[in-house]
Amino acid sequence: MVVGETVDGGGRDALGPERLVWMYTQMYRIRQFEERVKSTFTEHPGTIRGHTHLADGAEASIVGCIATLAPGDQVLSSYRCHGYPIALGSDTKLMMAEIYGKATGLCGGLGGSMHLYDPARGFLGGSGIVGQHLPHAAGAAWAAQIRRRGEVVVCFFGDGASKQGAFHESLNIASLWKLPVVYVMENNRYNASTRSDQEDANAAAGEPLSTKATAYSMEGTTVDGGDPVAVHATMVEALARARAGEGPTLVESLVYRLSAHGNLIAPPGVPLHYPEHEAIAIFGNRAEYESALRGDPVPRFRHRLVTDGVLGASDADALEAAAREEIDESQRFALDSRLPEPDSGLAYVYA
Amino acid sequence: MVVGETVDGGGRDALGPERLVWMYTQMYRIRQFEERVKSTFTEHPGTIRGHTHLADGAEASIVGCIATLAPGDQVLSSYRCHGYPIALGSDTKLMMAEIYGKATGLCGGLGGSMHLYDPARGFLGGSGIVGQHLPHAAGAAWAAQIRRRGEVVVCFFGDGASKQGAFHESLNIASLWKLPVVYVMENNRYNASTRSDQEDANAAAGEPLSTKATAYSMEGTTVDGGDPVAVHATMVEALARARAGEGPTLVESLVYRLSAHGNLIAPPGVPLHYPEHEAIAIFGNRAEYESALRGDPVPRFRHRLVTDGVLGASDADALEAAAREEIDESQRFALDSRLPEPDSGLAYVYA
Amino acid sequence: MSHVIPYVAAIHEAIREEMDRDERVLYFGQNMATSPDDPFLQAFGPDRVRVTPISETAEIGMATGAAMAGYRPVVELYMAEFTLVAADQVVNEGSRFHFMSRGAVSVPMVMVAGYGFTCGWAGQHTGSLYGMFMGVPGLKVAMPSTPADAKGLMTTAIRDDNPVLYFHHYLLLLTEGEVPDGEHAVPFGVADVKREGSDLTIVATGHTVHTALAAAETLARRGVSVEVIDPRTIAPLDVDTILASVARTGHLVLVDQATRHASVAAVVAAEVAELGFSSLEAPISMVTALDSSIAYSQPVEDYVLPDEHKVVTAVEKTLGLAPVPA
Amino acid sequence: MSHVIPYVAAIHEAIREEMDRDERVLYFGQNMATSPDDPFLQAFGPDRVRVTPISETAEIGMATGAAMAGYRPVVELYMAEFTLVAADQVVNEGSRFHFMSRGAVSVPMVMVAGYGFTCGWAGQHTGSLYGMFMGVPGLKVAMPSTPADAKGLMTTAIRDDNPVLYFHHYLLLLTEGEVPDGEHAVPFGVADVKREGSDLTIVATGHTVHTALAAAETLARRGVSVEVIDPRTIAPLDVDTILASVARTGHLVLVDQATRHASVAAVVAAEVAELGFSSLEAPISMVTALDSSIAYSQPVEDYVLPDEHKVVTAVEKTLGLAPVPA
Ligand SMILES: Cc1ncc(C[n+]2csc(CCOP(=O)(O)OP(=O)(O)O)c2C)c(N)n1
Ligand SMILES: Cc1ncc(C[n+]2csc(CCOP(=O)(O)OP(=O)(O)O)c2C)c(N)n1
Ligand SMILES: [Mg+2]
């Protein structure tokens, strides 16, 4: 199996009605999946361990990006990594089972929520150490450059990660070598419980974070990450540039996460759950959070497709019901699966 | 002894004739010192060990910067660190003895050429790992900010160092916190035997490296580092901004080193020496090197002072003779000093 | 007199008291003091308490620079792994400067990080990396196992004139324990005998101290008397207390959450194999993590970690006792 | 048949031959291949041979990414300390991915670095840091002491499907030695007995193998027969060969350029104290660097390092021989 062989973004197709509905379907599937992960904490306490991070609020951005990809392309991300493989075609049963730590999981329960891998679909994994996967993307892009098949690597990361040295080192080389990589910063305005303007000199100065591209003589642009069509258009340009050997792009995609950074962090014994969003819990800024909720990209896109006549309301209901059923089924699969054998990791320490 | 108490840059004084002559004197002293270090390899083989890096070609930049400092200010640098303490008033006898590994050296022979320290004169040392002292400077500047005495930290580093993650992380925080620090990049166009345009995306795109400041919403400027007066003027502005709490500046100072990156690197037994400059040795570009030699800032500044009537030719000769005598004396002192006791390091492992 | 508080509160109590006592003490790091009602911010103000970007190299490096310039910074790093992106700043900068400058500068700073969060944090966040740092000249490493030591070692760390890596254990954060009232400083390089015993010596650190104590309790019920020693700082390492104990017991079991070749256990075993050889009546036994990354899923995670049963088995084997059927 | 070449040439010979053999092998790093007449560039072209900026995190990380995408990168890092600015990439990324993905990805890459340049390179460039990396699951660590091993271990490193840290020794670069002609691969995890002997076993790595051999020669003149073992890879570590030797000699001295608590010596001592205890007739003795940074000036540098005299003294003590007056 060649890495990325079965990437299913359909990126070489035009954005007709069918593709738009496909995009909405993926957004809705991701949201369903995330909500199910979240509700597991209350409905099946103890099933999910450690730290999970949800993509709710970022679905439009994720799908707008993935929809531009074609077979052979590759994707890397941070620990906030549930959305990409879903859009790339990974099996949500295996994903949920992984998050539930089951033997049937995508990685047999060895990886967990932060470390999904599905290389056959082009997903090279989520790294848990902030910023450290940006050079991996550059390396994969170097491989793509040498292979000369016009393949591109897309690397997703957070606004906070752009303060890590790895960001700087990677973007300089990517630009210098004109690597076929697109760096997509999902700027959700927070690094955990720190607001961007408390940690980023551009943000503090009221400038977009895509300004950073200047330091690498690289294209940089900011897009409304709540609008999958706008994201798609931006990415089509960035990918064309990359495929043509004209070098990388830094895309700042403005999103807002609708859940807290992650579930509560605590030693065993303390029940894990999702606290309130930091805007409220730390900064007492309910207005900011509620305005973000009102802009929720999933209903927003549905409304648009229905209004534009691209998608009938009942068709929308039907695809949503199908997605819910899929995720019901994924959850059942995950719940019913057994835990891995205790010694099952030892075979994978070395290749 | 308070750190930086005796810094001797005279930075609060205007740049009258006396200060200009002081500047030329320091430039000449540094050059003499460096030439003596270099000739030691042939005249006293085996005396200098390990790796030395010379500042020849950068004297105008060094002195133009240091001349803006005042008591309480602090300086940090890379391993290419002979010039700064000389301009700050450190005793060249102790410096030469350190480079010769003697017990009488500035650091008792424990530090060596790459690690000079003279905190009483504000010199907080040279770090040998590229880029890693940039955060130290930000930390010292945080201390200065808290002390509220208007003190400033100046951090010297190479163009190559700006590709290290530490550069990025430090400049972001420095700008965000409006730290009183000036980052002086001595752009000598090479990282060892790599040309800037082979490793820097800005350089490859034909843009100045001070462009990088944009990524931190920070002031950035490029200056002719061969002209001490131009450097001085740029630094006066940068320091005023820093002292006023308006934040840091990235100053790109264009210089050209007149020696190879450092002496030959070899295991014991192979005589160390300075090979030809990389422009010639690696790239066969003798023209580039010779044009740099013709622009040598030391004679260039002498010529200007003499032409402008600031310094009489015989006064210039006299001060040069005095500097040569000083360095003769420093070298004699260093040669005559004994090596340290073998166990003399153990007392300094822990404070 | 004493008070009962959780381990994590003991750490903060020490930092707060030292900040009260000495205005040169600074406290900073990621995701702290972001809101105006943060208690440290309120007590000590934004000069001395700051949130940083996700920039560990800058954070640790700034602690180094501020220390050289006369302050005593405490940098909060959260998980031990996050030091890895800045390992040069941990082992090859501040820890060398006093030496290289022949004492002209010193670098009093504390790097605070937690380790060993083995409850589903998976491969990149659960490491027991302390062994990497224990042989670095100029650097001290503290590893408290109780609230009292957590406070006392932090107090000492802040007062020490060298860089100190302070590793708390994530699984212990909420464990309550008695902490002496008033000033409480635990000296570095002095191991603590957490339980006295005469048949066998166990040396353990951090969370595994409690594993060892549980094993000792189980064994006591069978008439086996186990001494449990917690070095508390692994640099400096109090070899003398361990040697004295082994001289009495003749038997040594080492328990360590790290993998075998990255463990404090191996270093202690080596010291005793050289300096306490004549006391040993049986092979030294090491109960460490198996040579594997830590998995996400609980059975696989559990499998590779030291636990009470493995410790009891090692003790039985070392003393030549018949195992008790489970 | 064999040919005589310096250690550094042997390293390059292996890289070149593997690049010839397998076009997926890439070679890159700082300050290499900057001029068009660089031999690697000429042989393999700019796709596969590249100079990088001073960006170790990106360099190692890119090797990881290129490896996940099907290539076999060799990244030249120069001095071992330069890995520290990117230690997360060395120990907490590529080395975990095969495990965390349950084998879905693998990361065949070689990180080449030199260490221990103790000839005046002072505090930050002379470290013997390998001990930090020897207990990291998923990572292999090679440390050749001869040109033949330098070539053979590099060949194996490039063919291995895991991340390999390849530590050459700076002081050995120009040492000449015989290298077998043709393909030459030295297996990982197989120690080499560099000299046979029956009275005492010395285990040493890298440059100290030669120190040990010199001491063995000196001692042979006094009728003492010393076996010298070089593990060649410290991860995996061939404990069996060491145990078998100690079973014959009953005595063990360990020589290591690292400080005591950062040494391979301590790990070997621990293994033998557990698994070879009954063979030991005397305490294990460790000859390591003293607990200090390395100074610039020669007498101070020499003082803290292991040398032939210290090894001879340790052997005498271990065997209970009267020291020969100097
Ligand atoms: C090097 C490192 N430092 C700190 C952390 C802890 N951490 C995990 S996620 C996170 C916030 C990251 O923010 P951002 O990059 O904006 O991504 P987001 O979570 O908002 O998607 C932090 C600080 C880490 N994992 N790695
Ligand atoms: C992290 C790290 N990587 C590599 C090196 C090796 N090295 C020493 S100096 C140097 C070149 C630095 O170039 P630049 O920053 O331009 O400074 P210059 O020497 O030109 O003054 C390199 C690569 C190092 N010391 N540290
Ligand atoms: Mg964010």
Ligand SMILES: [Mg+2]
């Ligand atoms: Mg340079």
